[in-house]
Each structure stands twice: as C-alpha cells, then as structure tokens.
Amino acid sequence: TDAEVSTRKKTFSEVQTERLDQAERTVLIKCPSKLNEKKLLQYLSSHGNVKSHFFFENRGSSALIEFSEKGSIASLQDAVGIPSASEHHVVPFKSRLFTFTLKNPVSQHVEETPLHLSPQCHIAVKDLIQKLCLADSISSQMYILLNEYQLTEENIKLRFLACSLVRDFARAYFPDCMVKPFGSSVNTFGKLGSDVDMFLDFCDTRKHATKMKKGPFEMEYQMKRLPSERLATQRILSVIGDCLDNFGPGCVNVQKILNARCPLVKFSHQPTGFQCDLSVSNSIATRSSELLYIYGSLDSRVRALVFTIRCWARVHGLTNSAPGTWITNFSLTMMVMFFLQKRSPPIIPTVDQLKELADEQDKHIIGGYDCSFVSDLRKIKPTKNTETLDVLLGEFFEYFGNFDFRKNSINLRKGKEVNKPESSPLYIWNPFEQDLNISKNVNQPQLEKFIAMARESAWILQKEDKTQQMINKEPWGLAALLIPFGKSNSSKMKNRMKIGSETIRSLLDSIKLNNANSQQKAVGK
DSSP, rough: OOHHHHHHSSSSEEEEHHHHHHHHEEEEEOSEEEEEEHHHHHHHTTTEEEEEEEEESSSEEEEEESSSSTTTHHHHHHOOOOOOSSSOOOOOOOOSSSEEOOOOOGGSSSOOOOOOBBBOOOOOOOHHHHHHHSSSSSHHHHHHHHHHHHHHHHHHHHHHHHHHHHHHTTTTTOTEEEEEGGGTTTTSSOOOOOOEEEEEEEHHHHHHHHHTSSOOOOOOOOOOSSSSSHHHHHHHHHHHHHHHHHHHHTTEEEETTTTSSSSEEEEEETTTTEEEEEOOOOOOHHHHHHHHHHHHHHHHHHHHHHHHHHHHHHTTTSOOOSSSSSOOOOHHHHHHHHHHHHHOSSOOOOHHHHHOOOOGGOOOEEEEEEOOOOGGGGGGGGOOOOHHHHHHHHHHHHHHHHTTTEEEEEEEEEEEEEEOOOOOOOOOSSSTTOOTTTTTTTOOOHHHHHHHHHHHHHHHHHHHHHHHHHTTOOTTTTTTTTTOOOOOHHHHHHHHHHHHHHHHHHHHHHHHHOOOOHOOOHHOO
C-alpha cells in the first residue's frame, strides 16, 4: 500500500521521534470483563479526542488508548482515584496505568459483542507448518512466516509505551532524559514475544553546544564527579532499578546486573507483558539498530530471509534464548546480510558504500569509531537483483554449508571474506567497533552443527519433489526444513541414506575412472 511505502521511507530517527511522541499521549487501561467498547470510548472522549486504540489479552483484557493531545491524559488523571487501602497499603505513584471497573455491573447483562483482541505473540511452529503447506511456493511460505512472526503495529506501540512509562520514573531524577528502545524492537527484525531492550538517554548535550558560544562566560553545571563513566552508569541504574522495584506499578522481578560488560536492570513489566532490559545510552547499539533498519527497509526479501533463517535455527537448536556458546540471532542476521551483499548483483550495499553516501548530518564518530552512514533511504540505489526467495534460501544454505570458516571471516564493511585476524571458530567483524568479533562466544561444535544443518537443508531443498509431496500431504519446501531432522518417518531417512550412499558410490566410481592427476584435484577440493 502507499501508506506502507511512505512509512517505509521515513528515516530511522523520524520514526523513533514519532513513536516516542505517540507513546507520551498514550495510557493503558485494565478493563472490566464485560465491557461495552462504545461506552468506554464515549467516556474517554469526554477527556479529549481518542486518536487510536486497541484491546489485548493480558490476564484479562487491557486497552491501549492514544489521545490526540497530551493534555487529555492530565484531564483523565484528575478524574481517577487512588485505590482504597483496606488490605494493602499503596505507594501513591500516579502513572498512566489505570484499572476501570463497572459501577453497576448488574445492569450490563445485555449481550455484549466480544472485544477484538490484538494478538501479542506469534503462533506455534506446528501451526505455522500447517499454514506453510497451503502456500504455492517457498517464496510465499517465507512471506507467511514473516507475517506471522513480525511485530505488529499494536505491539510496537506497546513497546514504546513501556519505555515511556519507565521514562516517567527516570524523569524524577533527570528531567530531560529519554528512555528509548533499541535492537529488535526498532530494527525491523523483531519478532512477537521478544524482550524490549531500552536505554536511558541524556541526549541534550549537542543541543546546548551552539547556545554556549554566546556571552562572555564559560558556564557549566556543578555535577558530582566520578572516576569512571562505568561507575556513573552503575550508580544511575542502581537507583532507577530500586525506584522501579519499590514504586513501579506492575514492575516485578527487578534484577540489577551491574557488573556485566554492559550494566543493566532486568525486569518484568506486567501491564504490557514484556520482559525488559534497561541500560544507559549506548550510541553504537543505536547505530547498529539503524543500520539494520536501513537494510530491512531496502528490499522486502531481506526481512523474509532473516526471519526464515532465525526460525530455522531455533527449531534445530542452533540458537537459544539463554546466553552460551551458540550463535546469537544478531550474528545470524549479520550472516544473512553478508550473504545478500555477496549476491551478484548485490541485494544490499556494504557498510562502506553506505558510508560513502553519508552527508554532514550523517557523520557519527563514537569513542573513536567511525559509525557514519547515510540515513536517507532515497539516496540508496535499488538493487538490480531479481532472484526469488526460493533461490536465495537454497543458496544461503549452500553458501554457508561450504564456507571456509577455518580461514575466512565475515566483513560487512567490505562485503567480502577476509582472512581471520584471530582463531575464533566463527569470526564476524563488528561493523563499527572494528576490533571486535560479534560471534566470539561461538565454539567449534556449535559452528559444526550449523554447517551440518545448512548442508542438510540445502540437500532437502535440492532433492525435493514438491508436487509429489503436496499430493501426499507431506510438508514441503520451508515446512520440511522446520521439522527437526531425523524426526520425519524413518523409512524416509533410510531412503535418504540410500540415495546419499548411491551418490557417493557413483562419485567414487567416476574418480576411479580418472587418472591419478585428476584424482588429486578431486581430493584437494
């Protein structure tokens, strides 16, 4: 749709600003069980125009209400009371989270139309597989998967609201601060049900630089000085963490993890249903989010392929939500980006090419690292590559199934394989912090498992007879790849082994026929 194209073409920071502004005009209401939607909206309209709303299931039904004007919230808050302290005593923090109950529920036994609830999580893989079998090509299977898993408009609003509610707390100490989401919530690759990564941003430094030039004095605030930025970060997060724990409505399981490489506060935000990770402003992480946003917005095949590969990896136990020696979703996403840079012609540009297109406003030097790249999508030439997703999926498995991981590393700045600077099994250059390997955690067995699964998947896609499988009502295409290998009936496995050994036998025969010289070549391959 045209609307979608116009939203697609906004710059990353335009989208962020718009969403943060939207979140400031939004409230969350826990609704009574028998609710007349019209009545609710009619009442809320007495406080101001309701711009948008939706309902969702969260231990009962809840409503997210976005007003046109911020003032409407103050008007509503004036009408809301504090819970009576009969059995519990309350912390009198007035937020934008409300509970509505009907004053006289008895008169309400008219047949209510059930509320339309927006789903906030994706369907189970087994249900997905059934949907995929009804598609007519691997390409359409991949778009079905994308549509089932990607963040919905409603879910994104809820994510920004969670940040905005945390910001209300932080502002008690730091009136100018912002709390912004980063990572999968904003980079177009987030899937329903994923955590919300957010950071505290004290973003007014650059704004003041120009004003400070005026007048005869150098002027600055007196502030508490600490020996390191890390210590300041730890102190700030410690206090905000305690604050959320003690006063935050619906903030539970607050954990302060202050000694991590990147100190953070983890908590569950019950009103929105999200698991949240709060850290202090990380400019490089924001640049990574924007880089992925650009790649995801350039061509619809990019997101379809990433969602597919990540779902595939999850099914086969190659990725895991717990930290460990397996490949992370971020590393996997970067591998897909690299693969798309390597197509002929390339589907997405290299980071260096994006840097060449950058203008003055796009210049970002962070901690000595050059993180500049173009932000205006219109300046990037669309690709001439017309390969279908059917082709790209098979080629992805083929490419990484035969990649020389021993010798080569993956470099997205240059878009080419370069010699590994050190011996980690999997080396993917951080596109900004050039001396870091983003997949340093991955060990050899995990990498070998990935290679084996990629080869097996390439093999399945090449060998399959789609029409036959559709007639037999067997999973085909992507659906066949989302079933853990070895689980499909054993006769098929034996069959596959037979074909496999026959292929190998004929290869051996053909080698024997050739002379010793070419035999040497075959072994060398």
